[in-house]
Amino acid sequence: MLLSTRGLTKRFGGLCALDGVSLELREREILGVIGPNGAGKTTLFSLISGSQRPTSGEILLDGQRVSGLPAHRCVRAGIVRTHQIVRPFGGLTVFENVLVAAIHSRRPAASHARDRTAEVLEFVGLADRTTQYPSTLTLGGRKRLELARALSTQPRVLLLDEVIAGINPAEAMAFAALIRRVRDERAIAVVMTEHVMPAVMSLSDRVIVLDHGKQIADGTPQQVVANPHVIAAYLGTTETEAAAS
Amino acid sequence: MTEPSPSTPPSGAAARPTRVAPVPELISRPEGVGFLACVAALAVLPLVLELSAYAHNLITLALVMIAGALAWNWMGGFVGQVSFGHAAMFGIGGFVTGRLMLSLHLPGPACWLGGAIVAGVFALGAHPMLRLRGPYFSIATIGVGEASRLVFTYWERFTGGSTGLSLPIDSDAKYCLYWWALGLAGVVAAASVVIRRSSLGLKLLAIKSDVDAAADVGISATFYQDLIFALSGAVVGLAGGLYASYFSFIEPKDMFGFDRSIGFVLMAVIGGVGTPLGPVLGAVVFVLLRTYLLASYPQLYLGLYGLLLIFIILFEPLGLIGLSRRVLRRLRRRGAGTSVMP
Amino acid sequence: MSRFFDMILSAVLLAGLYATMAYGLGLIYGVLRVVNLAHGGVIMAGAYLGWYLHERFGLDPYLSIPVVLGFSFLLGVVMYQVLVRRLPRGAAGGPASLLLLFGVWLVLRNIAYLTFTGDDQTIRTAYSSRSVSILGSPVSVNRLVVLGIALVIAVSLHGFLKRTQVGRAIRAVAQNADSCTLVGIDVNRIYTLSFGIGTALSGVAGVLLATIFSFNPDAGSSELLKSFVVVVLGGLGSIFGVGIAALIVAAAEVFAILVLPSYLTTAVGFLLLVLVLIFRPGGLFGQRVLS
Numbered sequence: 065m066l067l068s069t070r071g072l073t074k075r076f077g078g079l080c081a082l083d084g085v086s087l088e089l090r091e092r093e094i095l096g097v098i099g100p101n102g103a104g105k106t107t108l109f110s111l112i113s114g115s116q117r118p119t120s121g122e123i124l125l126d127g128q129r130v131s132g133l134p135a136h137r138c139v140r141a142g143i144v145r146t147h148q149i150v151r152p153f154g155g156l157t158v159f160e161n162v163l164v165a166a167i168h169s170r171r172p173a174a175s176h177a178r179d180r181t182a183e184v185l186e187f188v189g190l191a192d193r194t195t196q197y198p199s200t201l202t203l204g205g206r207k208r209l210e211l212a213r214a215l216s217t218q219p220r221v222l223l224l225d226e227v228i229a230g231i232n233p234a235e236a237m238a239f240a241a242l243i244r245r246v247r248d249e250r251a252i253a254v255v256m257t258e259h260v261m262p263a264v265m266s267l268s269d270r271v272i273v274l275d276h277g278k279q280i281a282d283g284t285p286q287q288v289v290a291n292p293h294v295i296a297a298y299l300g301t302t303e304t305e306a307a308a309s
Numbered sequence: 310m311t312e313p314s315p316s317t318p319p320s321g322a323a324a325r326p327t328r329v330a331p332v333p334e335l336i337s338r339p340e341g342v343g344f345l346a347c348v349a350a351l352a353v354l355p356l357v358l359e360l361s362a363y364a365h366n367l368i369t370l371a372l373v374m375i376a377g378a379l380a381w382n383w384m385g386g387f388v389g390q391v392s393f394g395h396a397a398m399f400g401i402g403g404f405v406t407g408r409l410m411l412s413l414h415l416p417g418p419a420c421w422l423g424g425a426i427v428a429g430v431f432a433l434g435a436h437p438m439l440r441l442r443g444p445y446f447s448i449a450t451i452g453v454g455e456a457s458r459l460v461f462t463y464w465e466r467f468t469g470g471s472t473g474l475s476l477p478i479d480s481d482a483k484y485c486l487y488w489w490a491l492g493l494a495g496v497v498a499a500a501s502v503v504i505r506r507s508s509l510g511l512k513l514l515a516i517k518s519d520v521d522a523a524a525d526v527g528i529s530a531t532f533y534q535d536l537i538f539a540l541s542g543a544v545v546g547l548a549g550g551l552y553a554s555y556f557s558f559i560e561p562k563d564m565f566g567f568d569r570s571i572g573f574v575l576m577a578v579i580g581g582v583g584t585p586l587g588p589v590l591g592a593v594v595f596v597l598l599r600t601y602l603l604a605s606y607p608q609l610y611l612g613l614y615g616l617l618l619i620f621i622i623l624f625e626p627l628g629l630i631g632l633s634r635r636v637l638r639r640l641r642r643r644g645a646g647t648s649v650m651p
Numbered sequence: 652m653s654r655f656f657d658m659i660l661s662a663v664l665l666a667g668l669y670a671t672m673a674y675g676l677g678l679i680y681g682v683l684r685v686v687n688l689a690h691g692g693v694i695m696a697g698a699y700l701g702w703y704l705h706e707r708f709g710l711d712p713y714l715s716i717p718v719v720l721g722f723s724f725l726l727g728v729v730m731y732q733v734l735v736r737r738l739p740r741g742a743a744g745g746p747a748s749l750l751l752l753f754g755v756w757l758v759l760r761n762i763a764y765l766t767f768t769g770d771d772q773t774i775r776t777a778y779s780s781r782s783v784s785i786l787g788s789p790v791s792v793n794r795l796v797v798l799g800i801a802l803v804i805a806v807s808l809h810g811f812l813k814r815t816q817v818g819r820a821i822r823a824v825a826q827n828a829d830s831c832t833l834v835g836i837d838v839n840r841i842y843t844l845s846f847g848i849g850t851a852l853s854g855v856a857g858v859l860l861a862t863i864f865s866f867n868p869d870a871g872s873s874e875l876l877k878s879f880v881v882v883v884l885g886g887l888g889s890i891f892g893v894g895i896a897a898l899i900v901a902a903a904e905v906f907a908i909l910v911l912p913s914y915l916t917t918a919v920g921f922l923l924l925v926l927v928l929i930f931r932p933g934g935l936f937g938q939r940v941l942s
Binding site for chain 2: 686688734737738745746747749750751753754755756757758759760761762764765869872873875876879883912914915918920921922924925928929
Binding site: 113114115134135136137139140144145147151152153154155156160163164165167177213214217 | 508511512514515517518519521522523524525526527528529530
């Protein structure tokens, strides 16, 4: 078990964004997280990546508690995220954007970091844009940059927040291939949330479904798609819920 | 789609890629030589020319301010946290130096070091403020500056109140201070370039661009901001100490004054906020401008500073450095003839 | 006990002034996301204008408010159109906007130095030294009038923002400027208007200040600090919230005299700011946007 959460809960004042979510992520696995809007997917990511602290519950990486660690410590531990709305460092070139993430120790082996950077940029297909600034890239390019930046921190767990949304189908397919390569060639476990159903269903090994902060299903994509609770959550029909219970 | 570059192995291979990105040197040979030449020239200047006391004063002041402006720029330019209260650390450095000299009779360098350390610690004490972003931080620094001025003005036993402190200094020592100031300015300038080009500088730029995203890639904003603020404070404190020694009379109203803080801001902005050496130009221009204005148009200097700030922000945010880059680019384009492809 | 009541009364009277100052800063920040660092300078300019009209024409300071209002409004419009508007998009809240407006503050200071002297001034009318008795405590007439005017301003501002079309447009732009262009609101015009109204409020606060305190061209930094504390504490969500925050700040200052030596009372503003920013940056009501 690479990453697991137990009873992860996040409350904002009176609102319960996430309620007792317990998931498991194994090595070399792509876990999809789906659910209607407001289900708590981004909150889940924020908690795991350290951007926010859980109200209660635990997050374990390799059996070690990482819940409550601030974001930069989570990265050092091996958990890194990308953002739903890409956030490149505007004042840095493409190369520097990735390099600054590759140097994540205080005494960098400078040459190793630069090599890693070059390799990662090659991997995502931005090797010809290294001296350009993020503002000159298309959205697809910026998403690749975001991915490259995350990969250069040498993570064990990669959290992808709606990477496929908003880019054209050709790019989306290329991205999907990249994600598979991340799992296969780089042995990184991936958690991805997505609204683009075909993408997440075809990529994920397993899927969990959130609704109103609670986990309502867990299984293979086929199992989840057929689950009446899941259908009800997306369609919002109370009769289906009643019939299923 | 990109083609695999010749220096990377075919995809799928687990072999380590050959080195494709050489590590750039922090300071190139010609730059290093040029820098040392400038320093050497300035070092022999007083020996070669018969400098009047006035000129000696002016150059020493400029050198001290160069150090202060560069240090301010580490915060305001590299990290992007604009401080309107740096006078607090300048004043602390100056008065700690004065007190150490008067009460403990320590030699100059020891006093300056003491001033720098206390100023640096003071800056660290502002740690909770460093969590603030942008305008919140800047306004908080206005508060720090003003509060310091009030507290230190009335702390008579430490600063001598409105009468200030007179430091003992003989003319030989004063003459030597020129080289101490040159040394300080030189070291700080070199440090500025090194920081900017090193991984530290990259991390600071990342923090400046997007604090949260920086954390998301493993950069601890609190740690680096603390570090830079402490360094910046210590160097400005050092500058304050040298200033105190050289001009041998200091008072809280001037050392901790808002005008003093404004001065640092202006020096960096005029020269080029965020550029590693812009503040050098800015400090020189500022000192000359100030001396000239105070002599000829004392009643206009504030307004002229204001107009200068406005102009620079709107038309050339990188100040003199930005201006010179633009000029160079235009010259280069003209020199390249009619070829168009960039 | 009566001493305590005196102090509470002082705080309430002062709160009116602080609230008016805060509205000016808060409106500009809420709509444009720009911290008007020239705020203190505009307050000072308003104070001098009121003083000048009184000295030269014998105009009662409270009657000169419409003039100061108009003048400060125009000043704000010019500041926005000529300067702030030229900032690159996305520069709001960044160092560029801060430095730009700071430059304006310096210019205002200089103009004041040139036009008047650097001496302390204050507006003294025939009734300045008179006081009225409220529940046994003597209250300066000026302070009472200032509170009254502040209340009128608060109510008018509230009505303007909630009930007029322009006011609603301002609130809409504060929430989401981009969406507003989609529905046909001239965002630039709203920005200009908001900036102007903001500086108008600051200018009026200046006149009010001038009737109670003395001032000189250097005045403004502690006013800026206090306004900022009130805005952060009170949030931008409600006129009422700002009023409460102003009361808290005023009370802190009044009661600080009991604990702190007199010269540090101006530092109270700063202390409060640091405390608020560290412990409750979301303000008392946790809101950040004009709603």
